[in-house]
Amino acid sequence: METYNDIITYINQYLNNELSASEKSDFKKKLETDTDLKEAYEDQLIFLGGFERVQLKNEISNARSGYIKAKWIKGIFIAGLVIVLGVVAFQITQKEEAVITPPVVEEESVFVEDTLKVEEEKQEILYTETDSITDKSKIILVEKSSIVEEISNEKSAVEETDIITEEATVSEEKEVAIAIEKPDFDPIRKSPETYLVNTEKEITIICKEGTKLTFKKHSFINKKTKKLVRGKVDLKVEEYYKLADIVLADLSTSSNGQLLETGGMLRITAKKNGQELELDKTKPMTIEFPKKKNKEGMQLFYGEENEDGINWVLSEIEKSEIDSLIPFEPKAIILEEFENVDVPFAVVDEVPVFPGCEDVVESQQRACFQSKLKSFIAANLNNDLPESLGIVGRQTVYVNFVIDSTGSISRIRSRGDYTFLNQEAERVIGLIPRMIPGRQRGRDVNVPFSIPIDFNVNTKNVILGSDQVFRKRKSDSATRATFQARIENRDPSTLSTPEINAYVFSGTKLGWINCDRFRGANQKMIVKIKDAKGSKIKLVFKNIRSVLPGRVLSNAVDFGSVPSNIPALLLAIKKIDGKLYLAIKELKTAKGLQLDLDFKEMTLKQIREAVEKATATE
Amino acid sequence: MSDQDIVLLFKTGKRDKAFRQLYKLYPKIEKLIRAKGGSKIDAQDVFQEALIILHRNLQKSDFQLTASFYTYLYSVSRFVWKDMQKQFSKQELHNLKQDEVSVFHSILEEKKFQQAESAFRELGARCQQLLQLFYHQKQPFKVIAELMQFKSEKIAKNQKYKCLQKAKDIFRTNQTVQS
Numbered sequence: 001m002e003t004y005n006d007i008i009t010y011i012n013q014y015l016n017n018e019l020s021a022s023e024k025s026d027f028k029k030k031l032e033t034d035t036d037l038k039e040a041y042e043d044q045l046i047f048l049g050g051f052e053r054v055q056l057k058n059e060i061s062n063a064r065s066g067y068i069k070a071k072w073i074k075g076i077f078i079a080g081l082v083i084v085l086g087v088v089a090f091q092i093t094q095k096e097e098a099v100i101t102p103p104v105v106e107e108e109s110v111f112v113e114d115t116l117k118v119e120e121e122k123q124e125i126l127y128t129e130t131d132s133i134t135d136k137s138k139i140i141l142v143e144k145s146s147i148v149e150e151i152s153n154e155k156s157a158v159e160e161t162d163i164i165t166e167e168a169t170v171s172e173e174k175e176v177a178i179a180i181e182k183p184d185f186d187p188i189r190k191s192p193e194t195y196l197v198n199t200e201k202e203i204t205i206i207c208k209e210g211t212k213l214t215f216k217k218h219s220f221i222n223k224k225t226k227k228l229v230r231g232k233v234d235l236k237v238e239e240y241y242k243l244a245d246i247v248l249a250d251l252s253t254s255s256n257g258q259l260l261e262t263g264g265m266l267r268i269t270a271k272k273n274g275q276e277l278e279l280d281k282t283k284p285m286t287i288e289f290p291k292k293k294n295k296e297g298m299q300l301f302y303g304e305e306n307e308d309g310i311n312w313v314l315s316e317i318e319k320s321e322i323d324s325l326i327p328f329e330p331k332a333i334i335l336e337e338f339e340n341v342d343v344p345f346a347v348v349d350e351v352p353v354f355p356g357c358e359d360v361v362e363s364q365q366r367a368c369f370q371s372k373l374k375s376f377i378a379a380n381l382n383n384d385l386p387e388s389l390g391i392v393g394r395q396t397v398y399v400n401f402v403i404d405s406t407g408s409i410s411r412i413r414s415r416g417d418y419t420f421l422n423q424e425a426e427r428v429i430g431l432i433p434r435m436i437p438g439r440q441r442g443r444d445v446n447v448p449f450s451i452p453i454d455f456n457v458n459t460k461n462v463i464l465g466s467d468q469v470f471r472k473r474k475s476d477s478a479t480r481a482t483f484q485a486r487i488e489n490r491d492p493s494t495l496s497t498p499e500i501n502a503y504v505f506s507g508t509k510l511g512w513i514n515c516d517r518f519r520g521a522n523q524k525m526i527v528k529i530k531d532a533k534g535s536k537i538k539l540v541f542k543n544i545r546s547v548l549p550g551r552v553l554s555n556a557v558d559f560g561s562v563p564s565n566i567p568a569l570l571l572a573i574k575k576i577d578g579k580l581y582l583a584i585k586e587l588k589t590a591k592g593l594q595l596d597l598d599f600k601e602m603t604l605k606q607i608r609e610a611v612e613k614a615t616a617t618e
Numbered sequence: 619m620s621d622q623d624i625v626l627l628f629k630t631g632k633r634d635k636a637f638r639q640l641y642k643l644y645p646k647i648e649k650l651i652r653a654k655g656g657s658k659i660d661a662q663d664v665f666q667e668a669l670i671i672l673h674r675n676l677q678k679s680d681f682q683l684t685a686s687f688y689t690y691l692y693s694v695s696r697f698v699w700k701d702m703q704k705q706f707s708k709q710e711l712h713n714l715k716q717d718e719v720s721v722f723h724s725i726l727e728e729k730k731f732q733q734a735e736s737a738f739r740e741l742g743a744r745c746q747q748l749l750q751l752f753y754h755q756k757q758p759f760k761v762i763a764e765l766m767q768f769k770s771e772k773i774a775k776n777q778k779y780k781c782l783q784k785a786k787d788i789f790r791t792n793q794t795v796q797s
Contacts, residue, residue, distance in 0.1 A: 004779070004783075005775075005776075005779045008779065008782065016756075043786055043789075046730050046731060046733075046734045046789075047734045047737075047738070047782065047785060047786070047789075048753060049674075049730070049731035049734060050731050050732070050733070050734025050735040050736075050737065050738050051734070051735075051738060051749060051750070051753045051754065052674075052731070052754075053670060053731050053732065053734075053735040054735055054738060054739070054750070055750075055754050056633075056669070056670050056673060057666060057670070059633055059634055059637055060637050060641075060666050060669050060670070061666075062634060062637070063634065063637035063638040063640070063641045064641055064644075064662065066638045066641070067638060067641035067642065067644065070638075
């Protein structure tokens with residue numbers, strides 16, 4: 001036992017490096033010779049290894065528990081971080097909302113103020129004109145105060161409030177004020193009319209200049225998330241009906257280079273909590289553009305802003321599926337139809353009354369109309385024209401036209417072999433004085449009419465093909481019945497004037513919207529202007545309500561295609577050293593024009609006035 | 619922490635920290651063992667074995683770590699698990715690559731130490747404590763006598779030899795039983 005202990009001690013001493021160098025080599029020698037020592041040594045190594053394992057296992061299990069602990073701590077830390085971030089994000093969004101809300105509140109208060117102002121004004125008027133306080137104005141006052149009350153109650157009397165804004169005649173002053181604030185001649189957009197609209201029900205808005213917008217219940221969705229937006233929505237509408245407004249806002253009326261005639265432009269935007277909204281495609285809005293005169297073929301266009309101003313694109317619905325139009329549309333079509341009812345001359349109850357036929361009994365009116373028209377044409381037609389053009393023989397031009405419901409001549413079309421003769425025939429028909437319009441069942445209607453006009457070179461006399469002049473139509477009882485039925489089915493009381501006097505569309509897009517029709521434009525027009533550089537140039541056609549943008553080249557301005565030989569107004573605005581200059585030039589569209597512009601320094605207000613004056617129609 | 623840093627930890631005797639760093643690789647090894655049909659506890663055992671083998675090899679002066687710790691531990695774990703399942707066919711052993719041979723050799727070598735360990739664990743608690751104090755904590759018998767309330771240094775020394783002898787006896791009987 002002693003010896004074994006000694007051996008182990010000896011081995012341990014070796015392993016623990018407790019021996020001197022000579023003793024070590026001695027140990028190694030002994031290890032080779034002494035089998036007992038060798039066996040004991042190897043055993044000892046194995047046992048040491050075994051003991052080490054025990055120790056290592058302890059350490060590893062410590063490492064494991066440390067690792068698991070770390071994992072937990074990490075998990076808790078991440079969870080905590082997520083919570084903190086969540087709270088921070090929530091607070092930030094809350095703050096943003098808080099930042100957004102005040103302007104809305106302000107607007108509302110301004111809103112109310114405005115209405116109050118209006119109220120006060122009305123009252124003043126009432127008091128100053130004490131002698132003329134009629135029952136009617138009293139009623140108005142009562143209505144007004146009730147509206148104001150409703151607003152102060154902060155009930156969502158949106159429709160009523162809209163009417164008030166409409167009547168608040170602050171627009172002009174506001175616009176000017178805004179315009180003066182802006183030093184540059186950037187496009188002067190009109191300050192938008194703001195409406196707080198409740199989307200929980202169908203809503204109709206009538207804007208300042210008469211645009212009527214109808215939105216269906218729940219028709220707004222968030223532009224980004226495409227989710228339904230509920231509750232109140234901020235709606236902004238800009239209306240551009242006046243040519244001056246269109247010009248100053250740097251807008252124009254062209255669709256991919258084709259000239260358009262506008263019946264009004266709009267810009268509609270909708271927001272909720274600062275986020276932009278769009279319309280649900282299945283719930284289109286109805287847009288009614290007010291009109292003074294009916295112009296056929298008006299279509300809905302959507303605008304795309306670009307560097308040159310704006311380009312108008314025909315709306316998809318108009319283009320493709322007119323049949324699948326939304327419930328609103330049939331109504332609109334019927335209304336248009338009614339307004340445009342054409343009752344042929346041979347059928348119409350009361351024919352249009354030609355000047356001079358007023359005193360003739362009704363049974364003789366047709367004959368009187370025909371004979372008066374005949375003599376009118378004979379008196380005005382230039383019968384020498386064919387000869388001067390070297391045309392020999394009898395030439396007949398068939399002319400169709402309409403005596404519209406206002407009594408004037410429209411839709412003149414002619415069919416003949418020679419353009420010059422056609423033009424002459426059209427000119428003469430266009431000269432026909434205004435008549436009392438034809439009537440059917442007590443309503444003014446359009447009466448189409450057609451007449452052949454003969455130029456007879458040999459006799460130098462106009463021969464009106466007496467039998468053909470007025471196409472004899474038998475009073476087809478069926479036709480007559482249809483027209484009567486059509487009119488009778490329309491209960492006049494349901495037809496409010498704005499509906500009749502408006503172009504009605506349904507649209508699914510917000511943004512820029514335009515009611516237009518295409519105008520023929522066949523002549524390229526480039527006008528040579530020396531000092532055009534740096535100016536914004538527009539060509540305004542007053543008579544057809546079109547505005548073309550001019551592309552300024554080095555010393556000329558390109559207007560693209562224009563209708564030939566019609567009066568137009570060239571407007572140029574430029575800015576030099578912060579000062580604004582305006583030049584207005586009247587011209588007739590033609591090739592190779594050369595103009596000198598006479599720029600005058602003006603304030604923005606003066607420019608507005610000048611442009612308004614120059615573009616005013618009638 | 620890079621592998622170099624971990625090696626440095628081992629060399630400077632901060633084994634606990636080194637093991638903690640290496641334990642970050644455990645989830646991947648667990649995935650491996652689970653994919654091969656082992657339980658979570660199996661995975662822990664295998665990884666522990668792999669760490670012990672790594673540590674033992676690191677102590678050898680001729681050992682060179684040719685791959686990353688992860689690669690090394692992964693391949694060792696794979697072998698350990700296969701060995702535990704006794705799945706090695708002769709064909710497989712024959713076709714082992716050079717580095718695989720050294721891994722396999724390490725595993726076989728470790729088996730002896732495992733037996734010594736199990737022999738140690740069969741000792742009484744007092745013997746275990748005594749041997750640990752002497753071999754791991756390298757306490758002199760004087761201190762051991764005090765800690766374990768032996769009457770003298772000499773008795774502690776004698777007791778230690780007895781315990782060691784007992785462990786060796788258990789070891790030998792286990793070996794004969796196994797073989």
